[in-house]
Amino acid sequence: MISATAATPRRRRAARPGKELTWRAKLRRDWPLVLMNLPMLLVVLAFWWIPALGNVIAFQDYNPYTDGILGSPVIGFTNFALLFEDPQFLRAMVNTLAITAFQLVFYFPVPIMLALLLNSVVSARLRAFVQGVVYMPYFFSWVLVVAIFQQMFGGAGLLSQLLRERGHEGVDWMTNSDTFILLLTSQTIWKDAGWGAIIFLAALSTISPSLYEAAAVDGAKRWRRMWHITLPGLRPVIILLLILRLGDALNVGFEQFMLQRSAVGSEASEVFDTFVYWSGLRTGDLGYGAAAGLFKGLVGLLLILAANRVAHAFGERGVYSKS
């Protein structure tokens, strides 16, 4: 945790004993390590590197049945040019960015507030109980979360049931495309906010109690202590996570949207990933779908690198640092 809150100077590469060895000597010494790495290397090669290179089909009029990846005609950036004329792709882009922005405002602060609330609970047992409960939904699948929300807020759900018993109209929030962004944000809060609080709780626990004590002795009341000690103590983590979220702006989740697409329609629920799936695998234009996927991957890469730069500029470690 300390590494996140305090800017640790990057570890200086100390004189490594292995440096002066030849690669042969190193291999003779380290072959068990290489052997251990092999299974992982194979998986990464097969399901990361080769598919990453397979993205060449984005530049082809790819036909898997007759021409294959080597024989399909190369058409350059045509697929990408077509993407930007495709209203559905533009909609996916707008939706993705709108959802990210919306969740930045309405989801992001929730784990922080939850952590502050939990931290203020005096009884350790009560706090452990509440923590145990709110972390739980993180381990449920999206299918399950959608099923549960459907049972609560769907047309035949509990809320409608209770409303009808009292002679009111039922509601169906699960198929309303206008309120979909609210629905999916509440689902995200229900599933992930508790888990998201962990990191803030850990940051809170590193704030020295003597700071609070000193402030209290100086007459600072509860809210002033929160404003002048707690929030500044949380600031580095908040900034770091905010930057990381921005770097991840194109990722808003995938299964959540796939699962509810048929219920709310594609207009409200189309995001980058669902567009790739539907345009590529459903309509069969694999090269076109791959182009959309590659576009998202590369823009995402740039965003992450930029976010990491910013994080380093703030004195944080960011997603990665050379180690």
Next chain:
Amino acid sequence: MTLLATRRGRKPAGLAAWEEAPSPAGRVGKGTLLTLIVLAVLFPLYTIVLTSLSSAATVNRVGGLVLVPEGIHFDAYIQIFSDSVVSRAVLVSTLVTVGGTAISLGVSVLGAYSLSRPGSFAHRPLLFSVLLMFVFFPGIIPVYLMVSGLGLKDSYWSLILPTAVSAFNVVVLRAFFMNIPGEIMDSARIDGAGEFRILWRIVLPMSKAVTAVVGLFYAVGYWNAWFNAMLYIDDTRKWPLALILRQYVVDSNPLPTATLGVSGMGHDAPPTLAIKMAIVVIAVVPALVIYPFVQRHFTKGVIVGAIKG
């Protein structure tokens, strides 16, 4: 609420000497808020479990989810497990989860350990190849083509291999392994232990907590995985539970007739809502069972990862 009503007037034990006792209003407000939060999570689960345990008559009379218990009936579960569709899906999910977790954990522990020694053979390129997974995703379509190119469609391997390595988990494990003092391993090496023995006898026993958490992450991932199954498994007999859940619970498609046929068209046949909720319960239960055992390790395991990841 009763839990929160601490002894009036006296300071709660956990309060520091300098801290002012909470005001009654603040205490009530906080208590209400906490109660609401806990209820928001537990209430849906309560009514779902209750409905799955209710008789057909009760569910029909209520006309939906059951809020007040009226006796416990296992009809829905008996019906589910006497039918092959759901029980086979449970079997498939269990198989994939157990097998996948074992494979993932094995591959990741070995991989993380092999990357825990800077300066070893090809350390930087090998590390780089894993770290790249953080910042770039090759895309759904090329991965799909790879999986079908390997002939893994409709094979359980398609549910395991593409997600077998999570860069996040490898980095978490690696960070933990690197924190183990090198002197311990050096002394073992002097005593003639090889790398595999060091990993098995020294490093793993010292990293039980983080290994447990990473194992839980993998297991939950496999149990919950829906998209890969939808993509790669066309044969309905090989469907894992997540697909069943989607098909019959979320989309309310009729279950194959075998399910309805079990207890015939008798009046006591539980309505589909009870069956639906029973399927939901079956999907939740494994997570709930493992959860308490791993929960105490969360903070330790997660924080390292959250920072490094």
